[in-house]
Amino acid sequence: MPPVNGAPASGLASLERIDRETVSGRVYRDLRELLISGEISPGEKLALRSVAAALGTSLMPVRDAVARLAAEQAVEVMPNRTVRVPVMTRGRFEELRTIRLMLEGHCTEVAAAHATPQDLTRIRELHADFTAEHDMDDPDAGRLIRLNKEFHFAVYKASRMPVALQMIEGLWLQIGPVLNFDLRTKSERLSRRVAVGHHTELLAALERRDGPAARKALSEDIVSAGDFILSRNVLPVT
Amino acid sequence: MPPVNGAPASGLASLERIDRETVSGRVYRDLRELLISGEISPGEKLALRSVAAALGTSLMPVRDAVARLAAEQAVEVMPNRTVRVPVMTRGRFEELRTIRLMLEGHCTEVAAAHATPQDLTRIRELHADFTAEHDMDDPDAGRLIRLNKEFHFAVYKASRMPVALQMIEGLWLQIGPVLNFDLRTKSERLSRRVAVGHHTELLAALERRDGPAARKALSEDIVSAGDFILSRNVLPVT
DNA sequence: ATCTGATATCTGTGATCACACTTGCATCAG
DNA sequence: CTGATGCAAGTGTGATCACAGATATCAGAT
Known part of the structure; x- marks a missing residue:
């Protein structure tokens, strides 16, 4: 893409920045919101396939999202590999x-x-x-x-x-x-x-x-x- | 599995806990170690396929690992979707x-x-x-x-x-x-x-x-x- | 009635494929 | 030689499949 600045002033300037959002990010933010607002109770288990189905996507984006949430300790992966909302002690x-x-x-x-x-x-x-x-x-x-x-x-x-x-x-x-x-x-x-x-x-x-x-x-x-x-x-x- | 405690004392007690490590986790820890010890320089880009090849696995575990690292801000995903080690200001x-x-x-x-x-x-x-x-x-x-x-x-x-x-x-x-x-x-x-x-x-x-x-x-x-x-x-x- | 056993379903994990987008390089016109 | 153009390789993303391990269900034996 050539530098826009060199072009004469046109309607181009009114264009909005287009942000291609990834499905992963969307799932992440949705889950995050559910967690932070207490709509998922502590101890509740999350099945990747269920989440994927509920959001109408495949497993992949959910896996990425859950990996991120796990890194933030927002969910925890049990030894059995199941993920759940941590129980608060x-x-x-x-x-x-x-x-x-x-x-x-x-x-x-x-x-x-x-x-x-x-x-x-x-x-x-x-x-x-x-x-x-x-x-x-x-x-x-x-x-x-x-x-x-x-x-x-x-x-x-x-x-x-x-x-x-x-x-x-x-x-x-x-x-x-x-x-x-x-x-x-x-x-x-x-x-x-x-x-x-x-x-x-x-x-x-x-x-x-x-x-x-x-x-x-x-x-x-x-x-x-x-x-x-x-x-x-x-x-x-x- | 029946409760072990009920069984008579045997060599069983000497068994070590077997930890089935996921490839994801392994990749995560490897990358983490590389980062924390400064073996990957700030600004350096990470190509998922290269990492996967270097570790002899497929893309999948690398994706999970990178998602976790990104959540911890250990790497950042650029608008172009490329991941790199953040440059420190x-x-x-x-x-x-x-x-x-x-x-x-x-x-x-x-x-x-x-x-x-x-x-x-x-x-x-x-x-x-x-x-x-x-x-x-x-x-x-x-x-x-x-x-x-x-x-x-x-x-x-x-x-x-x-x-x-x-x-x-x-x-x-x-x-x-x-x-x-x-x-x-x-x-x-x-x-x-x-x-x-x-x-x-x-x-x-x-x-x-x-x-x-x-x-x-x-x-x-x-x-x-x-x-x-x-x-x-x-x-x-x- | 209780425990054991097998079986069927469901789980996460990993590999592979398809696709859209980006980037790099070579080609060609000036 | 310099510039833009077009093609090819490389990129992350998402879907799908295969599989091993876990879980639940239910039959049968004690």
């Missing part, structure tokens, strides 16, 4: 929370220093959406979960730490199934109430560029949500 | 170092509190091996790199944080190519001298269960090694 849950506090805490602190005005408006919008959905008579659990995630990640993205962002996504992918599955089954209003409060504090801290305060608000958000799950005693000890 | 390198300081620092501090006597002897042994190899007239770069890795990971493993350990491996996989490639091309003795010093301090701190001191020694190890690479100015800015 109490210890693993607590370790994941510890790591989240470190990584997400750091990103939040950095975000407070680096966030652009655009970042802040975006975060503000998402916070408003989340609050609005939360205050509805019958909030949609799925939408709440998604908005909560988008709010958090908008903050992390403002830190301009792409590698950390990627790692955090991996963490959410691991925690998502149990967290959201639990939230989905019994919609506990109370825990969300406090979530809104923490988000408000977090946003306020970001706006006055107070890194430590932002980190503190986030930490409380993470810890309280975790405590809620832990208090339910649904996680096996080992 | 200065910014990415610094971010990776920041994250390493957090994660590995934390694990080291925890390890100081939780390390068993067995852990400590293991770490001591690896430290001795590393020092011995280092003090040789013509140290083997590859072996040195491997021993350094084993020493570090023996420490992290003592923290009993499997999830963090996994993440740290991912980080080393990303840093490995540039770090070890550079160390391999020009064997700078000086930087290793200081590495031995930091390792000695680290070990001493662990033995007296001094978490903060252990973290400090590790941080200096990571920072100084990173500074060495950064000072070489081989990393593109963007």
